[in-house]
Amino acid sequence: xxxxxxxxxxxxxxxxxxxxxxxxxxxxxxxxxxxxxxxxxxxxxxxxxxxxxxxxxxxxxxxxxxxxxxxxxxxxxxxxxxxxxxxxxxxxxxxxxxxxxxxxxxxxxxxxxxxxxxxxx
Amino acid sequence: xxxxxxxxxxxxxxxxxxxxxxxxxxxxxxxxxxxxxxxxxxxxxxxxxxxxxxxxxxxxxxxxxxxxxxxxxxxxxxxxxxxxxxxxxxxxxxxxxxxxxxxxxxx
Numbered sequence: 001x002x003x004x005x006x007x008x009x010x011x012x013x014x015x016x017x018x019x020x021x022x023x024x025x026x027x028x029x030x031x032x033x034x035x036x037x038x039x040x041x042x043x044x045x046x047x048x049x050x051x052x053x054x055x056x057x058x059x060x061x062x063x064x065x066x067x068x069x070x071x072x073x074x075x076x077x078x079x080x081x082x083x084x085x086x087x088x089x090x091x092x093x094x095x096x097x098x099x100x101x102x103x104x105x106x107x108x109x110x111x112x113x114x115x116x117x118x119x120x121x
Numbered sequence: 122x123x124x125x126x127x128x129x130x131x132x133x134x135x136x137x138x139x140x141x142x143x144x145x146x147x148x149x150x151x152x153x154x155x156x157x158x159x160x161x162x163x164x165x166x167x168x169x170x171x172x173x174x175x176x177x178x179x180x181x182x183x184x185x186x187x188x189x190x191x192x193x194x195x196x197x198x199x200x201x202x203x204x205x206x207x208x209x210x211x212x213x214x215x216x217x218x219x220x221x222x223x224x225x226x227x228x
Contacts (some may be wrong), residue, residue, distance in 0.1 A: 002149045013137065034219070045157075045208055047217040059215045062122070095164055105171035107155045111164035 002026040004034075004096050004112035011118045017084040022096030022113045029077035030054035033099040035108060036070065036081045038092040046092075050099070051079055086119045093117075123147050127220030133228045140196040140224045144209035149189050153212045156185055156194045158179050160205045165204075168207075169194065201227060 007021040022034065036048040049060030051070040058070045069082040081092060094115045097108035124147040134140050144154065152172040158164035167176045169185035172192055182197045196203055204227055211219040 044222045045219040047219065105174065107167055107170040109167055114164055
């Protein structure tokens, strides 16, 4: 069965960086794009970016320009999201999600369990 | 970027009620609209894709409609297990935007 398993919770100081992993299993890793979505405490969902596990190409929301780096390791079927220059506003649960397409439709059909990143001095 | 305006932000209804949530896009998005359900402490779950297609395994009391800029999500008969927050999400040219969410509570 399809699974996306994320790394554990992190506590970081302002100005530091954090790297969250998302390990995929149960399907062909390179056949589906993966996305990162975050959710601040008590807030809504915010799309951050997308990575192609096959070619490694990425795209991200303009808000995260210069702040987010997405990479992948095909040997372990894992994608990574690194967030730099952390601020308290980056405290959130970070999710990875798999994109599935049906004709022209695109949607997130499987999600990781979420990784809480807390930024606090 | 395309903005999504979802309403209401919260809703209280009784078991068995018909519940409707709306989502409006800031520009035309054809049918590129999905609906998700999120329960506390859990990841979102896909319910409806491409505006009106029910995801496999999702109860038929959930439905979606609309096209262009105006979309509607309906629960035909509210059940206790439907208590959650619901989000619309659009996708267009590498832009993926969620609505603000609708928190659904039992009256």
